[in-house]
Amino acid sequence: MPTPAYLFVDGHSVMHAWPELKRDQRHAGRRHLARLELMKRLRTYQDMSGKQVVVVFDGTHSKRTEEREPNGLQIIYAEAATTADAILERLASRYGRTHSVEVVSADGMVRETILASGAGWTSPEMLKSLCDDADRQVGKIIAKNKSR
Template identity: 35%
Template sequence: MKQSGKGSKPARGRRHTKCVIVDGYNILARLAAKSLADIDNLETARHELIEQLVEYQAYFGEQVVVVFDAQHTSSPLVESVWRGIQVTYTAPHETADQRIERLVYEYRLVYHSITVASSDIAEQQVAFGGGALRISAEEMIRRMILAGQQIQETVSKQNEADKKPRLSDVIGEDIAKTLEKWRRE
């Protein structure tokens, strides 16, 4: 896990022209339809969100950065990459909004398009002021659901294609041997 007190860099790997920066706890609260304090296992909820964002990134081809507010902890800024998703926990006394604002300004020259996913009105205004597009938590959730459904549909179609009988399953062994003999001649 990479720890850094200085700015962040995009996750290594495939180049993306678009980036979506996700206000992690804002999206989690909307997904759960309750406050963060009422979520039973926040660690599990964070992990599930990140897994959904992995699918989102795979489907839409956008680099995803998720920022979790850790301002009330004594832990230093933590940045890591999980399956291509950049995961950031803010530094002490730094809000997710402040980190997202900084990322928008840092990434303007790196990505063709930056979108901030949050229903926090102040965050949306700051993102827009920095040149980023903005979408609500609800819209981000809709996109994540769409990505998951499309991936599931593709996998189901592939599984169906794999179930189709092969020629060797349909013809008898003696015919298969004859065809193989002809192929080798």
């Protein structure tokens, strides 16, 4: 049985890098919309790539929380005393040498730590391109099924 492939994503880093998400991220009353759109795009990518996607957000609560959608995304909210960067670095260190792991972050220091741990690194812009490709693949599948 092949080892699973993972994509670990710094949620806030991506939301600040993608222009369509950044607009909503800037307004407190609309931040949840940016998060929902990001997770929708990542679900499509996960479905098309077969990778397990784990999204990590900086948190504000006293303890770390996790959500796992059935056959879907895993979402981690860091506790207030920890950053998403620290969680991503720990995940890469734990799984980077034994699994196929890619980490998405715009932070250069995180990139260096990730690469040193044996994991791969992807920019938020490259992730956007991968998500766009996944959306196009889904569109083609839908169009093909409609024409039957």
